Amino acid sequence: MEKKILEIKENLLKDLEKVDLLKNLNDIKVKYLGKKGSISELSSCIKDLSNDQKKKVGSLLNDLKNEVNTKIEEKKKLLEIEEMNKKIESEKIDVTLPSTSIKMGTTHPLTRIIDEIETLFISMGFDVVEGPEVEQDLYNFEKLNLPKGHPARDSQDSFYITEEMLLRTQTSPVQARTMDANLEKSPIRVICPGKVYRRDDDDATHSHQFTQIEGLMVDKNISVADLKGVLEMFAKNLFGEDREIRLRPSFFPFTEPSLEADVSCFKCGGKGCSICKGTGWIEILGSGMVHPNVLRNCGYDPEIYTGFAFGIGPERVAMLKYGINDIRSFYTNDMRFLNTFDRVEGEK
Numbered sequence: 001m002e003k004k005i006l007e008i009k010e011n012l013l014k015d016l017e018k019v020d021l022l023k024n025l026n027d028i029k030v031k032y033l034g035k036k037g038s039i040s041e042l043s044s045c046i047k048d049l050s051n052d053q054k055k056k057v058g059s060l061l062n063d064l065k066n067e068v069n070t071k072i073e074e075k076k077k078l079l080e081i082e083e084m085n086k087k088i089e090s091e092k093i094d095v096t097l098p099s100t101s102i103k104m105g106t107t108h109p110l111t112r113i114i115d116e117i118e119t120l121f122i123s124m125g126f127d128v129v130e131g132p133e134v135e136q137d138l139y140n141f142e143k144l145n146l147p148k149g150h151p152a153r154d155s156q157d158s159f160y161i162t163e164e165m166l167l168r169t170q171t172s173p174v175q176a177r178t179m180d181a182n183l184e185k186s187p188i189r190v191i192c193p194g195k196v197y198r199r200d201d202d203d204a205t206h207s208h209q210f211t212q213i214e215g216l217m218v219d220k221n222i223s224v225a226d227l228k229g230v231l232e233m234f235a236k237n238l239f240g241e242d243r244e245i246r247l248r249p250s251f252f253p254f255t256e257p258s259l260e261a262d263v264s265c266f267k268c269g270g271k272g273c274s275i276c277k278g279t280g281w282i283e284i285l286g287s288g289m290v291h292p293n294v295l296r297n298c299g300y301d302p303e304i305y306t307g308f309a310f311g312i313g314p315e316r317v318a319m320l321k322y323g324i325n326d327i328r329s330f331y332t333n334d335m336r337f338l339n340t341f342d343r344v345e346g347e348k
């Protein structure tokens with residue numbers, strides 16, 4: 001019996017030596033400690049022994065069981081460490097490897113300018129409204145004091161769809177629509193961004209489709225001073241705190257007086273440079289006090305209400321601000337151009 005026990009110990013050591021995978025260790029456990037394992041086999045012989053022997057062999061077998069258990073546990077720990085090391089080795093990543101770059105889209109420069117202008121006017125209490133791009137002659141011209149045959153219609157060469165329908169040549173019709181739709185004829189503060197269309201030959205400064213932002217404020221006692229104040233806020237916000245506004249007489253059929261607004265040059269500060277063509281001022285938009293005829297055409301009593309309106313060209317603002325010299329760059333989607341605007345969102 002004692003010989004057998006020694007044999008079992010030796011075999012166990014050999015088996016443990018050979019095993020190199022955790023999952024095989026269980027087979028060894030079964031082989032020695034299982035129901036039909038060699039130790040159980042030995043235990044089953046105890047019953048045939050004398051009482052004296054039973055005690056002795058019983059205790060020897062107990063020791064053997066404990067020893068086998070400890071040896072297997074020790075091996076288990078060893079194998080676990082080995083397997084973990086192998087895993088760590090095989091799953092190692094090289095954090096210094098260059099990554100594959102992910103191309104991120106960015107906001108188009110024109111959208112960026114429109115967003116900026118919208119945010120500013122919303123902060124001054126204006127609403128943002130939209131109107132149709134396929135417009136009635138009535139709103140695009142007629143209500144804006146441009147009756148059929150008016151010479152100023154020629155300056156806005158239009159894409160007519162029928163005699164009465166056209167692609168809008170300006171966002172000003174949204175002024176008329178907003179006043180018309182306001183049944184209470186109460187005060188109005190809106191801006192209307194959108195696309196406009198003209199039969200122009202495309203070149204560096206002209207495009208048959210471009211964008212405009214119309215502004216309109218109607219209330220009692222609105223004056224040119226209010227217009228100037230709002231435009232000054234606009235100029236400072238887009239071109240810098242030190243900017244000033246200069247208003248010059250102009251002509252638009254829907255405003256009286258009509259005023260061209262210039263901003264003091266953001267490049268030279270007014271001394272004169274190539275951007276302002278030596279004048280110190282840059283023309284940025286058309287504006288004026290809403291013509292009494294327009295107010296009347298849209299149901300507002302010009303004796304009670306006055307208002308101002310303006311039309312901003314976002315392309316022009318973006319071209320000045322970002323130093324872009326060809327208006328077509330906004331629409332041709334050349335990635336070399338667009339990628340120059342991949343700066344942080346919200347940055348001015």
Ligand code: DAH
Nearest residue numbers: 170172286287288309310311
């Ligand atoms: N609609 C004009 C244009 O396309 C721009 C404009 C000028 C709009 C003066 C206005 C304004 O509202 O008051 O040239």
